Amino acid sequence: MGGVAYNIYKNPEHNVEIIVHVDEALGESKRSDVVDVLEGIDGVSSAEFCPLRYHLILVNYNRDILNSQDVLVGVVSQNVHAELIGPV
Secondary structure, three states: OOOOOOOOOOOOOOEEEEEEEEOOOOOHHHHHHHHHHHHOOOOEEEEEEEOOEEEEEEEEEEOOOOOHHHHHHHHHOOOOOEEEEEEO
16 A cells, blocks of 8 residues: 555544455456545545455545445445445
8 A cells, every 4th residue: 555545634533444345356447436436425535445455445434424334335336245344
């Protein structure tokens, strides 16, 4: 995870990071689509697949706008089987 891709300290008292586990192997294009959909959701600050662990998505969101189930719905709406692992 080399450099910092986003600033989690923008609203630290409102931000939460969670990990979503993806059940199936996704190609690079599908992973990109899932990230684009998640980052398009109001309240999601960032979403990224963990390098070398492409079955895990790290999602940072504003808990005053969304909850973890909203994030999960964003993933499964892309016809991807997934479940929440929990906060980071």
